[in-house]
Amino acid sequence: MQTQTLIDEYGRGYELLRAAVDGLSEEELRFKPAPDEWSIHEILVHVTDSEVSSTSRMRKVLAEDEPMLASFDQEAWTARLRYDLTDREEQLELFRLLRSGMKTLMGHLTPEEWRRVGVYPDLARFTFEELLGYRVRHIRGHLAQIERVRDAYRQRES
Template sequence: MEELIKEYALGYSMLREAIEGLTEDVLRYKPGPDKWSIHQILIHVTDSEVSSTSRLKKVLAEDEPLLISFDQDAWANNLGYDLLDREQYLLLFQLLRSSMQPILEHLTSEQSNRIGVYPDQERFTFKELLEFRVRHVRDHLAQIERVKKAYRENRVSY
């Protein structure tokens, strides 16, 4: 659990590192009509963090709470992600992650095994939900690298 908590704490710096030095052209580049730009990915990661931080806290505070997800494509398509301030969202991500640190640093093994339940009755422990948060950032870091590569390849082809 200790390594998981450490990686969770590094999420913000990993995202920052992934976009360091990128131009606005690269940040706004969409590799396909149904693909997200790096800018949109960062907004999504933060929106997901807002939702998941609430779920994590519910699992720690309530007995087998109902956990609700959100439709990520609907949010991306209907909330004007291109118009949102990326820096504000990155700051929000950083604040959400850092706000969880004192809770995680004092987490007991009993707490890490607390359960949350989704509407389809699928059950997850707090630890599993935290693992998903770490994996979510990793997956989107890989997606950011794919967008950067697509941008470079697109620029070379002209």
């Protein structure tokens, strides 16, 4: 995918999430298809936590020379950070702001900066552009997950 296409889709992440949940009731947002699956509410909070972590990694790649990048245990975060009690609207606003700030920064990057590299503990190496592609795919995956949860709720109701 071309860099500008990635930037554009990345920049639409908030609007895509909003459109996916527009008009859903609180019951639909809190519905869990199975005890070990996430509700749409939890998905939205996770997406923001992931964005906080990923924004930090992306900025680190731009600012430091081949920095070490850390992942996070999403299941532990969901359970221990009380996603069920988290204000979804605050989280979505934080997501919007993080994406907006990063998109602005990306508009000023040089070709060399797009190729800067970060390294994970397993020694996997990713360029800034590859990290951006992952962020785009991450939202796509969660939009599909939201659709599956919404469909499961509606099938239960019929």
